[in-house]
Amino acid sequence: MFSFVSSSPVLKALVLPDVTFTGRKIGAGAYSSIEEVVLSGAVCAGKTFHVTLQDLSQLSRADVESATHQFIEELQLMSTLRHPNVVQFLGVCLEPDGSAHLPALVMERLTCSLHDLLETNPSYRAKPLVPLPIKCSILQNVASGLAYLHHRSPPVIHGNLSARNILLDSAGRAKIAEVCEAPFIQNMGTAATIAKASLYMPPEAFCSTLSSKETSKTKSVYSTSIDIFSLGIIAIFTLGEALPCEPLEPTYTDKESGLVKYCTELERRSHYLHPITDLLNQGHPLLTLIQSCLCNNPSERPTVDVVLVLTERAKSMCAGGGMNKLELIASLQSLPGNEVAALRARNHELQQELETCRAEKLKLEEQIVMKEAQLATAPESLRQGGILSQKTGRSLS
Template sequence: VLKQYPTLKQFVLSNVRLTGIRIGAGAYASVEEVAVPGAICAAKKIHEFFLDGEIRIEVTTENFLEECQLMSTLRHPNIVQFLGVAIFPGSRLPAIVMERLLTSLHDLLEPQRPPPRSSKPFIPLSLKCSILHDVACGLAYLHKRSVVHRDLTANNVLLNSGMVAKIADLGVARILPDLAPATLTFAPGASVYMPPEALESKPGEENEGRMSKYDASIDIFSFGVVAMFTISQTFPDKLLAPTYTKDGENPVGRSELERRQEYMTIVNSQLEGKHPLLVEIIEKCLDFPGKRPDVKKVLDLLVEARKEVQDEQISKNKLDLVQALREAHISHQENEKQLQSSLKEQEALKEKNEKSLETIREKRQQILEENQLVQNKDRELTETLEKLRQKEEQLQTSEREKQRVQYSS
């Protein structure tokens, strides 16, 4: 391939290694995790099925080369960054190496969980608006360079760890000078994201190689579907799948009004009548081709919508803060009352204890005084007994003296 298409050589990266982790896969290609010196990246590998047969390999290789050449010219914070191509053993076509991101918008809105599936994750409306603004910025960059994406879906919007959105997969993108209408591939992207004009074959065309006529507003319609999905977190797959002709093979485009009404039923239900500007953006994007706004107008409306949502969030935060302050004040007052009550109880207890101590002191003093009286009485009794003993001794002495005198006489 490099010999046949030497322009690919300028994009070839060395020392790229597959880690064995598959990030995702689609009908056309798989995305594998790869390691390059100093970073972990992603590599888009075309399925080998598309390289069978001379015509297939020629068409696939030319499309691959066009994608590489286009992506190599794009530098924008809301476009997935192309790094180069890598050649892996056993692959007949190089893989596109690009920056590795965290997840897709589709998986953020509807995470792939094993049954029983839990409820959908809560995503703040402010974050949803920020993501849509990022996508619109990336789309504005593409349209400014006359690039029409043609396959803008929630799966092709990737998010990094900071929830910054980036448009990916320009495999079917085309350059339209002045973004003017052109006859291009019939329904180039996922049908649910396609406007009716992209689902209508030109009269007289055979089924093989069918073509449709549309312009850059195809991306605006797809953006409207992405916005509807993002706001509602409800993927419109079954509800909005295209109808078919009697033979069951040819998809038939619905009227703009019919599809728009089905979309807006979901959106209005989710927004509960709030944020009319967001509803207006989606309605305008899903309008007739000539009435759809260009991406610059979409961006202007999104800036207003983001401000509206942010102002509402700020107001809500202020109300929450005021409520929190009120609750804190009430709690403080209750705590103060409890503290005062506790202090009074402690004061009363202290007074009671002091009275008890005083009573104990008085009782102790009384006991001491009583003990002193007892001691005094005891001394008096001892003295009295001593006097009686002395008196008895005197009497005995006197008695002995009397007996001695009598005996002498």
């Protein structure tokens, strides 16, 4: 076991002694891998960082102590998080092959990520569209989890939010994963690995990353608004069901004047906003949310409370009177022709559901007619008795 594990009462209290690694790989990222583990008979997930003792030996003693302190602090914070839309951290354990890596993080096992759910359908051809009510529910779940994190004292900033770390349980509920991990990874000198999620990062995050590379130190300049920006990009991905592509350069040359001009984030990313404007009418709360989340100036982005209100409103519109299944189909049918097959399949499913409901309705109507006929032909004494018993609650017999 690492020396800092045994020397830290906080970390020792988080060590889980009865964890078994099954050897089944669940996933892998730029700086970690996830494997299935069993904790007291329950199937969970164990995350191991790609940081070895050799990596630590290449750092100065001060950097190692700083990273160790950061690691313990983040673990302690993770152990206090309890929310239905935040992945539950359970504790830490050692890998079966010894202490070559940092202690693995043990957390609840979830079905898949939002990225996994949508990436197989970049052009709406591979599978039917995820219904809009489900999309709105997912975004509301993410906003609810963020609200919990941002309202803590001090606020918990995710700093690396993307569709890859939004996980879904078997009921379709979305949960935020990798909370508290970004600061530690940066302090371990691997901030470049965060660039994989650069599509979700606002302008100020790039400035911070550049500064850290130049100074060999990471000084976080993040605020909660970085998560708000990332949520806006996640909303684009979720609603459009198309993977975000690389945005345009931050500058462009004006054809008329020949002058170099700067683009806003909304302008840079406008080329993958088109599927959303086709799907949603102007003024829809989610379209308004996206436009405000992508503001260049962090102070102009909405707070998480505003985001939560807008996502809850959108969820209510889709689930309630704002949009029923037939209206959803009508809105989807306005999409380009290469989605027709998937839409027809979904339309067929809904037609079958409608026929089933009609058949059940006919059966109920027949039962009502039969009961009324029986009552009409019953003796007068029984009918009077039935009426009196309904009024008094007592039988005449």
